[in-house]
């Protein structure tokens with residue numbers, strides 16, 4: 479039995495991923511590790527019972543203990559309120575956790591032999607770092623009637639108003655106001671620089687400062703100031719590079735690249751580009767995600783959702799072929815980070831072996847349905863959710 483020191487914060491979740499969560503622990507973790515966790519049930523029913531307090535408690539535990547692993551969870555909409563008889567349409571757990579951890583989300587694809595990115599030149603993973611605060615996600619929008627006028631009004635601390643004219647409308651139209659803060663942009667920049675050093679990979683940052691000469695330019699300037707003041711020396715010593723370019727130039731470079739770098743994106747760019755990158759690397763089910771707080775707390779999860787469609791099949795008693803790799807890598811990521819912080823080489827080595835075993839099973843052509851559809855392995859056997867995990871266990875033992 480491999481021993482642990484500090485417990486992981488374990489956030490259980492919903493539907494098919496909750497089923498996989500239990501299986502991963504039962505088949506691949508508990509037999510080998512004396513698993514220590516502080517368990518929080520973020521399943522929708524329990525969030526409802528606790529008035530969503532459990533989500534906040536789990537996030538605060540993550541700040542206290544430093545490393546968390548999270549299962550996918552339902553973000554309720556009107557349909558879910560009816561389905562689960564909810565007292566309230568609770569907010570997105572990930573949104574709540576991000577707000578408490580004030581973090582940056584890094585998403586990276588898991589590369590496996592036999593699963594080819596749509597772009598043959600992408601040989602290494604591309605990690606997307608998405609700023610998780612402000613811009614369009616916290617904007618104020620309005621329609622403007624014909625003959626109306628839109629202005630931007632800023633009230634200073636002394637009450638003095640400055641007004642900037644936006645547009646006089648001949649016909650009806652729309653307008654929006656959005657914001658960000660130097661503090662949030664600064665912690666985003668630091669999270670990216672630290673992550674790049676941790677991974678020893680180049681960092682790219684792109685925005686549209688030629689058009690957005692104040693707003694986007696502020697992002698560019700803050701990145702440049704923090705880099706020069708705090709990270710330039712460490713980057714040189716690590717042999718890695720930071721560079722800024724325009725977002726359209728970045729897209730072209732990313733397409734031509736061989737991968738192996740971190741791409742920092744503003745909130746909206748990150749939303750769009752992470753789906754593009756995940757899809758082009760092969761499968762949403764092979765995308766990992768880690769939220770890093772400015773204080774150095776880490777929360778690991780899969781990028782995909784609760785795989786609802788498969789869960790309903792499971793409830794009808796049918797076999798499912800759901801890919802558990804991203805959820806498994808959330809566990810190995812968290813265990814490795816815990817091992818690193820607590821100085822536990824055995825645990826660290828186990829996390830590596832478990833990942834290699836899973837990748838080995840895929841390379842051998844034992845695949846869940848999503849990968850079987852795209853794999854170019856010599857052999858191909860499509861297996862169900864549990865058979866895949868059992869194959870990983872056999873390979874781990876071998």
Ligand code: NAP
Nearest residue numbers: 550551552553763781782783784785786787800801802848
């Ligand atoms: P989803 O769970 O990401 O699944 C969408 C589709 O993608 C599935 O139906 C499946 O396609 C495929 N897929 C995703 N993950 C897979 C896996 N591991 N193995 C095999 N196929 C996989 O999105 P959703 O079904 O639209 O959302 C379900 C719930 O997840 C929602 O309530 C949403 O709020 C929540 N969600 C949570 C998170 C999170 O906690 N981080 C993120 C996103 C969504 P096929 O059906 O074609 O097989």
Ligand code: MG
Nearest residue numbers: 748749750753
């Ligand atoms: Mg999106």
